[in-house]
Amino acid sequence: MRQYNSLRDIRTDIANGQVSCRQLVEQYLRNIKEKAELNAFLEVFEEEALAQADAVDKKLASGTAGKLAGMVIGIKDVLAYEGHSLQASSQILNGFKSLYTAPAVQRMLAEDAIIIGRQNCDEFAMGASNENSSFGNVLNADDHARVPGGSSGGSAVAVQADLCLASIGSDTGGSVRQPASFCGVIGLKPTYSRISRYGLIAYASSFDQIGTITRSVEDAALLLEVMAGADGMDSTASQREVPAYSQLLQADDKKYKIGYIRDCFEREGLDTEVKDAILGVKDMLRDAGHEVEAVDFPYLDFMVPTYYILTTAEASSNLGRYDGVKYGFRSENVTDLTSLYKKTRAEGFGQEVQRRIMLGTFVLSADYYDAYYTKAQKVRRLIKEKTDELLQQYDFLILPTAPTTAFKIGENTANPLAMYLADIFTVQASLAGVPAISIPVGRDANGLSIGLQLMTRSFEEPQLLAFSNYILDKITVEA
Helix, strand or coil: CCCCCCHHHHHHHHHCCCCCHHHHHHHHHHHHHHCHHHCCEEEECHHHHHHHHHHHHHHHHHCCCCCCCCCEEEEECCECCCCCECCCCCHHHCCCECCCCCHHHHHHHHCCCEEEEEECCCHHHCCCCCCCCCCCCCCECCECCECCCCCCHHHHHHHHCCCCCEEEEEECCCCCHHHHHHHCCEEEECCCCCCCCCCECCCCCCCCEEEEEECCHHHHHHHHHHHCCCCCCCCCCCCCCCCCHHHCCCCCCCCCEEEEEHHHHCCCCCCHHHHHHHHHHHHHHHHCCCEEEEECCCCHHHHHHHHHHHHHHHHHHHHHHCCCCCCCCCCCCCCCHHHHHHHHHHHHCCHHHHHHHHHHHHHHCCCCHHHHHHHHHHHHHHHHHHHHHHHHHCCEEEEECCCCCCCECCCCCCCHHHHHHHHCCCHHHHHHCCCEEEEEEEECCCCCEEEEEEECCCCCHHHHHHHHHHHHHHHHHHC
16 A cells, blocks of 8 residues: 555545555554554554544445544644543653543544554653653654654654654644654644643643644644634633635745744754755745845844743643642652652653753742743743734744754753754744744755744734645745
């Protein structure tokens, strides 16, 4: 069976009798077993996925199937799915099974998506390389000595290696976009509030957003169309009407005004091949008649510190609920209530999660609250205001998704600061709450993928998706 790159292709072959949903699931299950060394899945729902496939095949035959019939999806191990294990790739949630299904997942199931399993990730979505999972590294399918990016590394590799058609991840500061860049797939972070966060294990609540990893822009648009919308269980979810994103991908003749952030391209840490690839796309767009200009963004050096102060503060608060009392892991070496808390958290949380909890607790302490947390909130406001100002002048901002291609496993683990700087280009959209997407635009001399990131105004996903599709089409034609 051939590799499918979009649901459209799958539905065409289903209609022609060339494949069934059951055959699709069987093929993905074979791929998962054959490529088990990638460690992309923590759990595979084999029997359940086959039963779902049979049910969807019957619906397709009767003409009652939903929008996602034929789409086989993996979900990151931070999304609630009733009756299924949910661990955030952490030992502290050992044995926990979800009591309900996240609305984003439920909406996909209602449209006949087939969920094939839960995917490995950095513990509690904290990481840029998927080396922080308590279940071991995920390997990049292009080079097993390289990281897949994080924190949605398993989700990206599953799509990259043809273990499922699409994955649902979470993006707090680039956790969908950066691994998509490293793995040569498409990663979409919608506007903050576009998709309900209910049922998503919280890392930093004012940043977290469910996102998609796909092989086609059309599939990203369709998944967003299904998952987005108001939700009574999440008061921060937007009440705005959800457009038919998948029907709004046709390129028009409009010539856009595009800004590329000069400061990003002048940084010493930016890999030359990444820089040349992104500037090549910029030149291609200019040659196509779009207005492309360099813009200044004076806060680039402040974004990573601001992001990590605020997210660790929120993590310190959010992760306080994991104490070994009501559910999950509980240390066996306890003597009293205080030791229960201390030992459970020390044994259950990994090193990186402990580091971020401690940092967040520090910046929230009475002596340092104003010096760090309050100041970071003020800087976040400045970053958002400047980003919004630029997006009033330009239809899109373009920049690299990551400063390098996929780095080697272990290369940055001894230096947390170097690892944090892997997020330098993705955290802007998260701090500002605007939508952003990473699309593959080339490969370096080692055959590793390079991602281009685009940002646009809040709730302008139709424009973002259509323009991303346009760029990919032009790259394909020119290639």
